[in-house]
Amino acid sequence: MKQFSPFDKNKFIGYVSKVTPELTKIHFPNSKLLKKFYYDGDVLHSGIVRSYVVIEGEGYGFLGKVISIELPEKERMFLSEASFQNTDLHPVGTIEIQLSFKIFEKLKAQKGLDQYPPVGAKVYACSLDFLKNFLEDFGKEDDEIDDLIEIASLPQDESTNIKISANSLFSRHCAIVGTTGGGKSYTVAKTIEELLKKKKIIKMVLIDSTGEFSELDQINSFYFGKNGSIYLDYINLTESDLFALFRPSGQTQVPVLQKAIKSLKLARALESKKDTGVSFYKDGFIIKTGNKKEQFNLKYNENLEIIESENANFDIQKLPTQILNECIYEDGGTYNSKDPSVWGGESPGQKEYAASLIMRISAKINNSDFSYAFGLSDTTRINKSSLEAIFCEFHGNTTGKLLKIDLSYIGFEENLREILGNCIGRFFLQHSQKQDSKFKIQPVLLFLDEAHKVFRVEKIKDEYSNEFKLDAFERIAKECRKFGLFLCLSTQRPRDIPQGVLSQMGAFIAHRLINSSDRESIENASPEGSKYLLSFLPSLGKGEAILMGVDFPMPINIKVGKVLDSNRPNSDTPKLFKN
Numbered sequence: 001m002k003q004f005s006p007f008d009k010n011k012f013i014g015y016v017s018k019v020t021p022e023l024t025k026i027h028f029p030n031s032k033l034l035k036k037f038y039y040d041g042d043v044l045h046s047g048i049v050r051s052y053v054v055i056e057g058e059g060y061g062f063l064g065k066v067i068s069i070e071l072p073e074k075e076r077m078f079l080s081e082a083s084f085q086n087t088d089l090h091p092v093g094t095i096e097i098q099l100s101f102k103i104f105e106k107l108k109a110q111k112g113l114d115q116y117p118p119v120g121a122k123v124y125a126c127s128l129d130f131l132k133n134f135l136e137d138f139g140k141e142d143d144e145i146d147d148l149i150e151i152a153s154l155p156q157d158e159s160t161n162i163k164i165s166a167n168s169l170f171s172r173h174c175a176i177v178g179t180t181g182g183g184k185s186y187t188v189a190k191t192i193e194e195l196l197k198k199k200k201i202i203k204m205v206l207i208d209s210t211g212e213f214s215e216l217d218q219i220n221s222f223y224f225g226k227n228g229s230i231y232l233d234y235i236n237l238t239e240s241d242l243f244a245l246f247r248p249s250g251q252t253q254v255p256v257l258q259k260a261i262k263s264l265k266l267a268r269a270l271e272s273k274k275d276t277g278v279s280f281y282k283d284g285f286i287i288k289t290g291n292k293k294e295q296f297n298l299k300y301n302e303n304l305e306i307i308e309s310e311n312a313n314f315d316i317q318k319l320p321t322q323i324l325n326e327c328i329y330e331d332g333g334t335y336n337s338k339d340p341s342v343w344g345g346e347s348p349g350q351k352e353y354a355a356s357l358i359m360r361i362s363a364k365i366n367n368s369d370f371s372y373a374f375g376l377s378d379t380t381r382i383n384k385s386s387l388e389a390i391f392c393e394f395h396g397n398t399t400g401k402l403l404k405i406d407l408s409y410i411g412f413e414e415n416l417r418e419i420l421g422n423c424i425g426r427f428f429l430q431h432s433q434k435q436d437s438k439f440k441i442q443p444v445l446l447f448l449d450e451a452h453k454v455f456r457v458e459k460i461k462d463e464y465s466n467e468f469k470l471d472a473f474e475r476i477a478k479e480c481r482k483f484g485l486f487l488c489l490s491t492q493r494p495r496d497i498p499q500g501v502l503s504q505m506g507a508f509i510a511h512r513l514i515n516s517s518d519r520e521s522i523e524n525a526s527p528e529g530s531k532y533l534l535s536f537l538p539s540l541g542k543g544e545a546i547l548m549g550v551d552f553p554m555p556i557n558i559k560v561g562k563v564l565d566s567n568r569p570n571s572d573t574p575k576l577f578k579n
Contacts, residue, residue, distance in 0.1 A: 098554035109553030139168030152558035172506020182511030211408030225409030264314035421454030425472030439484035477504035507549030
């Protein structure tokens with residue numbers, strides 16, 4: 001960093017008049033100090049909102065950003081052009097302090113504010129050269145390897161590139177937000193482009209909800225849907241995923257569905273062990289009627305670990321029939337003479353209660369969209385590759401850096417897009433937490449574009465008002481940093497993202513946000529010290545953003561750099577009239 005004093009009398013503009021933990025007030029001795037002036041080749045102008053100032057404290061210096069400038073109320077009554085020319089006015093500026101630095105040591109931003117400037121401290125205009133000192137290697141710790149990526153520049157000087165620490169940007173998860181047309185997809189593309197340039201192999205997975213990134217690194221691109229080449233094996237689904245998929249009613253259908261799933265898991269376990277010579281097993285089904293419970297319970301306990309595992313390791317095609325097999329009286333015999341050791345016959349009442357569930361499951365299994373998404377049919381499983389096989393090959397090789405998963409051909413009927421997205425998230429969650437996981441050795445950076453389309457509902461409700469929570473990405477945000485799985489989500493509707501996810505984001509790249517609810521969501525989740533800066537969000541230009549995070553010395557306005565034409569996202573809006 002350049003070593004020179006920012007406290008030059010030729011840059012003096014005023015004095016600190018009021019100090020609070022949130023804001024600092026500055027008194028300008030006369031109105032001429034607000035005007036643009038030139039000194040030593042610098043163009044200085046501290047009378048403009050969003051400009052920077054430097055405050056001289058006792059042993060510490062402070063870098064602040066101008067939030068507002070106003071005249072004292074008593075002087076507003078005498079406003080005239082002559083009063084400004086004769087320096088009869090005494091403006092007051094409001095400053096948000098961004099960082100502090102020690103005056104008598106090597107110039108370095110201090111994290112956090114444990115001191116504040118005293119009243120009467122001198123304030124100076126901040127030159128661009130001095131500001132650059134804090135933007136070189138932005139967020140990089142002294143002992144870190146070269147992890148810098150060059151994705152942006154200063155809006156007021158696009159020749160000043162900002163090198164951002166990838167560790168600071170992603171190691172606590174990152175959110176890229178902005179209204180349509182603000183540049184968030186462009187930022188995702190630029191970030192991936194810069195990471196692909198690094199010599200170190202960084203494993204990235206991009207979940208593309210809309211197909212905007214179809215041109216980006218087509219080598220490892222895979223599509224879900226009818227014409228796609230990939231499916232998520234339903235075996236990787238959990239019981240909660242199956243409940244969200246099939247929506248059983250709580251009182252009557254949930255118990256019978258749980259029993260059927262466990263029975264089919266037991267049937268598969270018996271088949272794998274070639275232990276099918278028991279009375280209650282027949283052609284891949286568990287037949288309980290008329291059979292003794294003791295033998296079933298013995299085999300159940302022998303295979304307890306398989307049956308109680310999260311994964312849906314059973315033949316899903318047999319599920320409707322197995323549910324019928326579970327609709328029986330628990331005790332054998334007649335109503336007047338029951339044998340508790342033997343299962344009874346068919347229960348018409350239970351069959352009636354389960355009829356709608358069986359119809360829903362049969363419809364989903366035979367629905368082509370659900371079949372293509374989860375490999376529910378043998379045809380899909382033969383003609384397409386599983387996500388697990390594709391990802392394991394990608395994560396294990398030493399060449400590929402980006403795996404792109406396209407969901408644009410998956411519809412939204414019956415919340416299929418949300419369920420599939422949540423199941424994909426759970427797939428990466430489970431892989432990162434396995435005992436033999438390689439994620440700590442080779443971390444994975446998971447990009448989720450248009451996250452609001454996956455998080456469109458946090459919970460799914462059925463006709464019985466039962467709720468099935470979709471929480472895979474919330475768990476990734478809360479649990480997976482220590483396992484080597486990092487999340488970077490992009491959305492134009494932060495208000496639709498569960499607060500439990502946003503609150504775990506350690507870094508934000510916030511483009512223009514017009515909706516007040518969206519801005520409030522970001523304000524509630526962003527680091528302290530950025531609240532007033534976020535008031536500029538509605539007025540940001542295209543490509544401009546506010547970068548802030550707990551590992552950065554201060555929030556900063558940036559202008560995202562240009563992306564190669566071959567990597568540009570296909571997100572332009574068609575024009576009604578054009579040449």
